[in-house]
Amino acid sequence: MHGARHAPRAHTRLGRSGGTGGRGAAVRVTTRTPRPAGPGRARVAQNGGSVGRAAPAIERAGPVESAERGDGAPTSAPPDRRPVAAGRFRHAAAVVTSDAELLAVALPFLQAGVRAGDLVAMTCPPDVVELVCAELGEAGPGVEADTALSLLGARAPDVLSSARRFVQRAEEAPSGRLRVLSVVDFGDRPAGWREGLRYESASNRLLQDDAVTSVCVYDRRRLVPEVVASAGSTHPELVQGHALVPSPAFRDPLDYIPALPWPRDPVEDTPPALVVGAAASLAGLRHAIGAVLAERVPDRDQREDLHLATSEVAANAFRHGRPPVSARLWTDGSQMVCAITDAGRQFGDPLAGFRPAHGDDLSRGGMGLWLARKLWDSVDLLPGADGLTVRLSTRLR
Template sequence: MNAPPDQLGPATFRHDLVLHSSAEELAAVAVPFLRAGLEAGDSAVITINDPAAAMLRDALGDDERVHVVPRHEVYRARTPTAITAVRRLVERETARGRTQLRVVGETDFGRTPREWLEWQRYEAVVNEAMRSWPSWGLCAFNVEELPPELVECGLRTHTHLVSAGGRRPNPHFTEPADYLRALPVPDEPLEATEPLLQVVDAKDFAGLRHAVGARLTQLQGSRDALEDLHLAIDEMSANAVRHGGPPVQLRLWASADRVVCRISDGGSGMDDPFAGYGPAHGDDLSHGGMGLWLARQLCDHVDVVDGRDGLSVRLTTLLR
């Protein structure tokens, strides 16, 4: 049996999962979930695809506290911006005097396993990133449409399961840090080819920046994407010099569809699987700590490899 809202403790983040195979099955769970929130003084956001979104909105009637938000406005191209988008929604509604925000969401995992990985990470990271935010998420996973790997992700990253029979602890839930560490870092075939640029012991940061820029300007593709990548490489190179240990190495590869850069250092590494999903020092940006956070927003894929020989950050940008 579900506990009444006032018996669930302080209004902090809850991350629930509903597995369904149709819009009707989802509505049977999501409508009571949202109605209970409205009765408790919460507001609601629906960010799922039609026809389920329309079904939920119609069932809840004309209530100004219910907002339908297009999926692409929440689940944006880069995962840190999705976290920021949800936080802004919570801030907006709590500023209006709401107790918390209830969200029925449907993650857009993308089309390829490489895209899936970023959102698999997101589903785990959000448990930590939203921990102190007064919100309650009900994530909808369609078992008829999602591949088994992503259904498994849902089971590993949500603390509770919800069905028409009620809400219960999820026995498959894995601590987010453990789940993130267990996710594989995919191979990048370009790294087995001759790099466009290789620096084995970077000491001249200005010279390194110029050398990278010269190679990037020779490539075909979106100028904006390449400029974003250049900024991300600058940030990661500066981090390696400032926080890592020598030697700082950089290798750059390119193909017709993507550019890959790996920055490595010989320091003691960084055992923080949540790094880069928000500024290291919170909203006070004057203390720095934004490098990896910016890189995750500027590049399509960011992989952090903490090995015995130091830390490597691999940046990938698609040449759209």
């Protein structure tokens, strides 16, 4: 999803009526156009080991735990450091290079879930849904397709909300488990790749206590090598042969996410559209940002969303950080980056903003980074010599 208001996502049950030209279940696809995939020219530094090729697999279920803490306040409690392998969330990666290898992973996994009485879902591009459902046979009607269960159809906070709803539905299934097949696609920009790596890693703690078995397929034909290489670091298990095996390269999200590279966006090397060296007040900073957005963001809905999120991030800097609070904003007409910096140095929760700081009780506040992650494509928390910078990046509509 590239905006807070987006095209209808796919959420369909695979059935045997209707035609897709395949031999098995047909699918009714009513989805947004996925982000373009491709190798691109920019590169992201590798952060972890590479993964071997996948083969048919998959029947284990088990662990992981939610470690969400506040919204950036220096006094927030440290993140939960319990071992990631201690919960019920199973998160595995499979690397494929052909349709045959993809099917060798997908079909046994989905069919086993239907037999076991799981709530079974796919979150894949339409072409993959078509490919898989054509081969599912009798298992097809027991499988749903929903792009909102991954970054294909939503930003991270909304993916987590969708996952929560599916987990609640799965409690009524015979097995009480949710089983998800995901085909990874983080788009064609380094900022999107980084956001995807961050979410894949963070989910190991954010979904740690949920009864979910998830296999993420990394297709070398769709992804840059750096993204494929990350699979072992962001997934506790790998598909190998007919089993899930521990990933020797896996890293705890609390260590992995802060170590991700933070390359500058090319637009940051152009003259800024806004420079505020030391904001005299929150109201003044909000007004200055709003004026630039009014001039540079043509879509009204997106303009209002971006202003709301930047205002919340600025409010965090004034309330929880230390002065001076500064801001810079760059845009080239298709891309926008906004960086808000304060002199605080005690922020330490890499999972902040994936969920509201105080859970479902939004009246308690703590929504700043959560709104930013919902309304901008990418949110980076960058500690540095000048303090903490929250860097927001998005494509413009």
